[in-house]
Amino acid sequence: xxxxxxxxxxxxxxxxxFILETxxxxxxxxxxxxxxxRVEEHADRTLDLILNDATIYSDSAPEPSAxxxxxxxxxxxxxxxxxxxxxxVTRNSDDEGDPEHRQWLNSVCSGE
Numbered sequence: 001x002x003x004x005x006x007x008x009x010x011x012x013x014x015x016x017x018f019i020l021e022t023x024x025x026x027x028x029x030x031x032x033x034x035x036x037x038r039v040e041e042h043a044d045r046t047l048d049l050i051l052n053d054a055t056i057y058s059d060s061a062p063e064p065s066a067x068x069x070x071x072x073x074x075x076x077x078x079x080x081x082x083x084x085x086x087x088x089v090t091r092n093s094d095d096e097g098d099p100e101h102r103q104w105l106n107s108v109c110s111g112e
Contacts, residue, residue, distance in 0.1 A: 017064035
């Protein structure tokens with residue numbers, strides 16, 4: 001049985017410049033994290049991240065060029081525990097050859 005991915009919704013204000021920026025953000029989050037990500041335009045003047053029906057980030061009236069991607073990535077990783085990362089990101093880990101680290105990582109990911 002295939003495990004269903006967590007779903008992240010990026011809600012953005014219907015203002016000039018946001019559609020391109022949020023679609024770029026969508027692609028980056030999908031590349032970094034094992035999440036299903038979709039974008040939605042809304043009438044509010046906020047940029048929101050909604051993970052599994054819970055708002056994990058909200059910024060009122062941001063400008064598209066001022067979106068702090070690192071802050072958004074941290075918000076996603078803080079609220080999605082354990083957060084699975086794609087194999088490409090995991091391969092770059094310096095601790096890959098450390099069996100104790102691998103055992104710890106496996107226990108964290110399995111929720112033990």
